[in-house]
Amino acid sequence: MTGAASAGGRRPARPSPPLRVAALLAAALLGGCAVVGPDYQTPRVAVPGRWSGAAAAQQRQQPQLSQWWRRLNDPVLNGLIEEAISGNLDVATAKAKIREARATRREAVGGLFPTLSGSADAARNRTGGTSTSSAGAGNITYNTFSAGLDASWELDLFGANHRAVEAATYGVEAAEADLRATLVTLVGDVATAYVDARGYQARIALARRTASSQRDTAALTRTKFTAGSASAVDAANADAEAASTAANIPLYEQSFAQDVHQLSVLLGREPTALAERLKRTAPIPTPGRPLPTGIPADILLVxxxxxxxxxxxAQYTAKVGQAEAALYPSVSLTGSLSTSGTKIGDLAKNSSISWSFGPSVSVPIFQGGQLTAEVDIARAQRDQYFIALRSAVLTALQDVENALVNLSTQRRNAAQLGQAVKGYQDAARLAHVLYQAGSESFLDVLTADRSLYSAQDSLLQSRVAITKYYVALAKALGGGWDGAIDSSKPEVVDTNTGPHLAAAQN
Incomplete structure (x- = not known):
């Protein structure tokens, strides 16, 4: 942000860089710590005031997303989602990232404290005499013992370490949000694959019923052909129509198997793990009441x-300050304490103790532009994440609007298809009655059967699409698993990690 001009229209004179450094150094020494770089503030992102594709009643209520999949009234789906939460590998990866982010923060916090290290040494020494001395004369054997402590503490006068802790803290929060985003995706993917699988089961059942009915019609046509009241062309067409419908069944079974495989993998299991469990046909899950959407501003929170x-x-804004702090002097307090002697009992005696203590100052004078380049890199990275935030908001808005218009359109499409199915059912029933009575040609029966099967199959696909768009809307609004998630347990538990003999490598 730029400062405002003074009342007289002239900006106040800025102090020279050495004076600014001196002033900050004095303030840091008196106040304890100063920080450089921008302080993060949550940016304001413009969003529309309402959804264009949602009814006013939907937008007057806050999004009701807690376990939204239970609105589909399918216990099997509920169980699959719960198993996926505990077994999915993407969720396990997101948990590991949280543990990594928390460890990174602990590491950054450690930089705020002094460091202390100890050392000890024992040696057996021998000094030899001159070559002109008698054998063994002048040789001296003795022991030496020493112990010491070294301590150092970076005062962090310009907040480099504090900015590192700040960035790491935001990193933990980002990792936790990533886990929640993974859960949103997972729940939506499980629900979508499950609905798709049930849809293929329904289409398989329809194809089998239709093919069976068409084989009955083919048998009747062959009987009529034998009696001379139907042609060989009619008999061939009837057989071909039944075979054509039956040919769809293997394709639908293939797609069903692929959905089952996907569901199994989403649960963190082998692809065929759910084959027997989902073998039995069940209805296509159907949503009930419309899902409240709230207003577009709600997605910024949800x-x-x-x-x-x-x-x-926020994390990369803090890293800008961390990079800028490297442009300023660093001050450390260092100290050492040591003791030595020829006997262990001589250690820690006044005559054998030495110590040192004092500050050290490091001032960057010439780095070939590396430090300023690192600041520019940090700023450019911050800009990328600002753009990523704006893109995430736009994507979220697009997802919701697309789901709303798709769901609304598909509901209207299903209503029209339902009316078409009723009409084709009446037409097919009448065509069969007239054909058996000899008052209708087989071509009329063939056309009526084809139209009915096509309309029924389209209606099933439309019902699947309605539920999948409902799932997409819940996912777009941010609906996912809202229960507790334990991310502290590691996936790999090491044993025998203390000192031990190295195992032979194969």
């Missing part, structure tokens, strides 16, 4: 990927 992008922006 969508975890938007939260993650905002926390990453």
């Amino acid at each position: 969508r975890p990927d938007v939260r993650e992008a905002e926390r990453q922006l």
